[in-house]
Amino acid sequence: MKNILVYCGSSFGQNEIYKSTAKNLGKLLAQQSLRLIYGGGSGGLMGVVADAVLENGGEVTGIIPSFMEAWEVQHKGLTECIVVDSMHVRKQLMAERADAVIALPGGWGTLDELFEILTWRQIGLHKMPIGLLNTNGFYDDLIVMLNKMVTEGFVREANARFLIIDDNIDSLIEKLRNDSYEGELIGKRIDKA
Template structure:
């Protein structure tokens, strides 16, 4: 496990703990010689995480769609920046470069990326471990909804284990390193009641 794909907010949120956590995540990745793969932005938790990796001697690869360059949100000091033509290409390339994924607090984009990568795992497009850093209980209500989805038969119980949850970056990284979750890959067959 060398390349960690981070999904997180391009905002800071309303509680300083989220920015402090992003700072800690960046420091930890650099100290453990893990390369950050992310969306290439300079603002919010994205920028904080990238800056912390770089400040601690680590490497950062940012992948950003060309239309965002005009918004002047692109981080200008990364180890490597890859400009792509669309959000879809961005998400695919980030996943292609990663060995593991971690979602920090964020908004629509973070949830979009998280659920897409979970879906890709469920249908067998990858087998990377997927972590959720549940800082300050940010994802508690979402986790209740995921439990309901499984209880109501919309997510297979075995596949709920694809999401590895912790509120500490060090122990989450250790769990990701040791992940051997199999789950139930969904193929061409759709079960009917």
């Protein structure tokens, strides 16, 4: 496991714990020589994680769609920044470069990315471990919903186990390592657009 794809908010959230957790994650990734792969933004938790990795001597690859450059949200100090044509290509390329995934608190985009990467694993497009960092109980209600999806027969229990949930950064990274995937994304051309 060398490259960690992080999904998280482009906002900071209302509680300072989200920002401090993002900073701690970035520091830990750098200390463990794990390269951050993320959406390339400079704001919110995205920027906090990237800055913390860089401040601690780590490497960061940001992947951002070209239309976002006009919004001036692109992080300018990354080790590597890749500009792509669309959100679809962005998500695909992030997944292709990753060995594992961690989702921090976030909004629509974070949930979109999390559920898409879970779906891709369910249908066999990759075998990466996927972690959910449940900081401050942020995802408690979502976890209840996920369990309901299993009990109501919409998600198989075996597939629900693809999501590794923890509220501690260190133990989540260790769980991802124990379920680590060293290989390429299966079926690299998910979309032709």
